[in-house]
Amino acid sequence: MLPKEILFQTLRHETAGQTAWVPFAGIHAGKLLGYDATEVLTDADKLFASLMEVNKLYKPHGQPVVFDLQLEAECLGCELVWAKNSPPSVASHPLAEHMEVPADSTIPSKEDGRLPLVLDVMRRMKAAVGDTTALYGLICGPFTLASHLRGNDIFMDMFDDEDFVCSLLDYCARVGMRMAEYMVEAGMDVIAVVDPLISQISSAHFEAFMTAPFTKLFDHIRVLGAFSSFFVCGDATRNIEVMCRTGPDSISVDENVDLKGAKAVTDRYNICIGGNIPLTTVMLHGTQQDNMKWVVELLDSLPDKRNLIVAPGCDMPYDVPVENGIGVAQAVLHTDEVREMVKNYVAAEDDVQIELPDYAHLAKPLVEVFTLDSATCAACTYMMGAAKAAKADYGDRIDMVEYKFTEKENIARCKKMGVPNLPSLYINGRLKFKSIIPSRDELAAAIEEAL
Known part of the structure; x- marks a missing residue:
């Protein structure tokens, strides 16, 4: 069976013969060929070559084309600060001084910002590996995009001006819908709505502000004929159930969430869950054996492998050693053999000594x-x-x-x-x-x- 069909089976909530594996190698893809983060996010040829290297080395069932939550914000007027080993960060917020929801005429077109570059690479990846690998298009979720536009004041706005927040989130959902259209047209099989800030609010605030825009967004992705993923970082434990109620095909979480406990919730809604290999302690600073052992133990802790995707908890750090990514792939693809290899492995204790302030x-x-x-x-x-x-x-x-x-x-x-x-x-x-x-x-x- 083709790798992408295994992922599709998983996303259709069928019993697949293999656990699906999706390496979220965004800027890390550039590391494989010696390109820094800025190069890989601004040069189509370097991005394409790097993604092909990910495909060759990590043998994924699915992979993202680009992991940059600032694409939409940049198109909408946010200034970015660029770095060599991380995606850019938002440095200015166009709505920081005035609470005015942008008009729909400002929704990015396919020609705005770096979208032509991204869509071009998506089409090239579809032609090169689309027959065997499911491709992910990642869009910035409505709440994180609203925060990019408004800044930290968005958190106080939820108490002071509920109507403004609802209107802004609805606008950001419409931006996401348009982005999803562009990416599906370019050949993306899965649209991941990545919204890290969802972990930073209560379930009550989620239901009050987020249920409507996210439901609208996931419904639209379904109409487009693509699968969907609700991707959240941080401790989203309290919000897993309300996230499920918005209707995504899958949810992705990081190491702050107990995957076994979260899967018990997502299984009740027949939604896939993906995650949640620790980004730093295991992938960045661990050995290849650490990575293999972590994945094997994760799989062994989950008696029901249906509706499961193994993946990093978020965008892989730039400097993750390539052997660690390969180790994860081997542990997913050849679990029995790797289990035997690491059965007696004991991780070395970290001897870093820390003195806390008085x-x-x-x-x-x-x-x-x-x-x-x-x-x-x-x-x-x-x-x-x-x-x-x-x-x-x-x-x-x-x-x-x-x-x-x-x-x-x-x-x-x-x-x-x-x-x-x-x-x-x-x-x-x-x-x-x-x-x-x-x-x-x-x-x-x-x-x-x-x-």
């Missing part, structure tokens, strides 16, 4: 933001945005630092601190906000208490 004797409040990486993770970007705004307000009266989970010493710091999820914000060593981005007033109240 929180009881700080000269002034210390705001610590624990992120995956605010340059690559949208939820982390907006958590850091809240902290930076507080720093701007309070100046030298407080200290503020970010600890990125991509660095080994910060992994050790998270373990020593007992950080439960990313992103999280601590003040004077105490957890204040876990996977919930605070409003300006909420964070100010927490800081005032510390002062």
Whole structure:
């Protein structure tokens, strides 16, 4: 059976003879051929060659063509900051100073921004590997796109101006619908609606604001004849059920979510679930055996393999060693043989030593933001945005630092601190906000208490 048919069977909720494997190799694809993130996201030939290398090395059932949640934002006037080893990040928010929902005439056309490049590579990938590999088109979800346009104030807007938020989300859903049309026309089999910020709101806010636009979006993708995926990062545990009710064919989660527990929920709705290989502790900093063992143990922990897709928890870090990606592929494709290979393998203990601040004797409040990486993770970007705004307000009266989970010493710091999820914000060593981005007033109240 062709690899893509295995993925299609899974997405049709049939029993496939093989667990599906989808490596979310966005900027990491460029690493395979020595191209940096900026090159691979701005040069069609380099992007195409890199994707073909992913296809050759990782033998996927499905693969994304590009993983860049800033494509739509760039077309809509957001300024981007580019980096060598991560996707660009949004640096300006066109609606930060005025609450005016854009007109439909501003919805990007196929000629705007980098869309011609992306659609061209999609067509080339379809011609090259589309007969054997299912291709994913990734679009920015309505809430994250609304946040790109409005900035951190979107979280306060949900309390202060519900009508504006609903109208803006509806506009962003229409942007997503148009993007889905372009990508399906270019040959994409699966449209993944990637919305990291969904993990940062309550179920009540989801039902109040997100159910309608996401349902409309997934219904539209179904009408287009493509499969759909609701892709969320961070601790989305509390929102898995309300996400299911919007009608996607699949849901993708990261390491913050217990996959076995989440699958029990998605199975009730007969929805596939994908995930959730840890991006840094396993894929980036682990050995090939660590990756193999993690996948085998995941598969062995799930007695029912139907409705399951093995995948990284999000966009793979740029510097993931190629042998680790190959190890994951082998563990999925040849599970019995790999299980035998790693049955006696014991991971080496990390000996990084961390000294924590003397929180009881700080000269002034210390705001610590624990992120995956605010340059690559949208939820982390907006958590850091809240902290930076507080720093701007309070100046030298407080200290503020970010600890990125991509660095080994910060992994050790998270373990020593007992950080439960990313992103999280601590003040004077105490957890204040876990996977919930605070409003300006909420964070100010927490800081005032510390002062």
